[in-house]
Amino acid sequence: MQESARLKSPDVDAVSERLLPWFAANARALPWRAVRDPWAVWVSEVMLQQTRVETVIPYWNRFLQRFPTVTALADAPEDDVLTLWSGLGYYRRARLLHAGAKAVVARHGGVIPRDADGLRALPGVGDYTAGAIGSIAFGLRVPLVDGNVERVLTRLHGLRGDPRAAPLKKQLWTLAARYADRPDPGAINQSLMELGATVCAPTSPRCLTCPARDLCVARREGDPERYPEKAPRATVRTEAWQALVARDGDRVWLMPSTLGRWQSMLLVPMREGSGDAPWEGPVGRVTKVADVVHVLTHARMEIAVYEGRLAGEVPRGGLYAREALDAAAVPKVTRAILAAADGDEGQRRRRR
Ligand code: SF4
Numbered sequence: 001m002q003e004s005a006r007l008k009s010p011d012v013d014a015v016s017e018r019l020l021p022w023f024a025a026n027a028r029a030l031p032w033r034a035v036r037d038p039w040a041v042w043v044s045e046v047m048l049q050q051t052r053v054e055t056v057i058p059y060w061n062r063f064l065q066r067f068p069t070v071t072a073l074a075d076a077p078e079d080d081v082l083t084l085w086s087g088l089g090y091y092r093r094a095r096l097l098h099a100g101a102k103a104v105v106a107r108h109g110g111v112i113p114r115d116a117d118g119l120r121a122l123p124g125v126g127d128y129t130a131g132a133i134g135s136i137a138f139g140l141r142v143p144l145v146d147g148n149v150e151r152v153l154t155r156l157h158g159l160r161g162d163p164r165a166a167p168l169k170k171q172l173w174t175l176a177a178r179y180a181d182r183p184d185p186g187a188i189n190q191s192l193m194e195l196g197a198t199v200c201a202p203t204s205p206r207c208l209t210c211p212a213r214d215l216c217v218a219r220r221e222g223d224p225e226r227y228p229e230k231a232p233r234a235t236v237r238t239e240a241w242q243a244l245v246a247r248d249g250d251r252v253w254l255m256p257s258t259l260g261r262w263q264s265m266l267l268v269p270m271r272e273g274s275g276d277a278p279w280e281g282p283v284g285r286v287t288k289v290a291d292v293v294h295v296l297t298h299a300r301m302e303i304a305v306y307e308g309r310l311a312g313e314v315p316r317g318g319l320y321a322r323e324a325l326d327a328a329a330v331p332k333v334t335r336a337i338l339a340a341a342d343g344d345e346g347q348r349r350r351r352r
Pocket residue numbers: 152155156199200201205206207208210211212213214216217218219224
């Protein structure tokens with residue numbers, strides 16, 4: 001530790017001179033990089049939060065086709081937005097993007113503001129997203145720090161401490177602002193993110209191919225993975241749930257969720273807990289057919305899936321054919337439960 005404390009933090013300009021040509025030569029050809037449209041950048045940055053690039057690309061393409069402008073999204077009903085987002089998860093992002101688009105129309109006549117304060121004042125746009133839109137689309141000298149940048153900067157500069165805690169968080173944003181203070185802030189911001197995404201991985205970083213390897217404190221110390229020094233996360237709690245797949249022929253009973261997690265999206269009847277209490281509603285004998293584990297940020301849901309036949313009118317929601325669900329606002333958990341129940345049903349059919 002004492003030895004590493006003596007290693008000098010590299011000069012920001014020297015690192016930038018390595019990163020910029022590396023980024024120009026090695027940047028992945030992502031569709032949103034082909035346009036400098038602030039709306040396209042905004043959508044990509046929101047989708048990329050907590051989601052992998054390969055997953056985002058088809059969603060981004062479909063979303064931009066359906067909502068090519070901020071006004072197109074602002075004018076759309078929420079159901080349409082959630083339907084296009086369906087399967088991407090973290091639906092709060094879609095709702096906030098929708099609210100942000102409406103605010104651009106209401107406050108700025110449909111023109112995305114070209115200044116960081118105006119961007120940050122929009123619903124769902126924090127420092128990171130304002131930094132991304134501002135620097136990439138408008139060339140503003142505004143910084144951004146996401147998980148990739150946090151890892152790259154703590155390693156390059158040997159920054160100790162928990163980046164989620166205020167002192168290092170502030171230091172990271174100040175350092176990122178020094179990086180962004182140059183003629184092409186969008187390129188340097190993206191090069192820091194790209195290095196983290198493709199070379200400076202959380203485990204086994206590929207230091208030998210890194211353009212800044214001889215400047216990097218963590219590599220010179222010999223243990224890059226020690227950065228960032230995160231304090232352990234709060235434990236994820238395990239929750240027991242039950243789900244009911246109630247069928248009427250090929251249709252299943254779904255209803256708008258009253259759970260905050262999937263507010264107003266379509267779920268099968270679900271209840272927390274375990275036990276043999278009868279299900280409310282027009283369903284007779286039920287059989288347990290599968291177990292599903294669904295992991296959220298703060299909870300691991302262990303869901304016992306039951307199946308039964310409907311024997312009357314459903315009191316809430318409606319009956320949906322499976323094909324119709326492909327185009328509906330259905331969260332991943334519903335799809336997982338139905339797939340588990342279908343798998344069981346499929347096996348039973350095959351056995352018949
Ligand atoms: S040298 Fe290694 S640890 Fe340092 S920035 Fe490059 S990839 Fe990351």
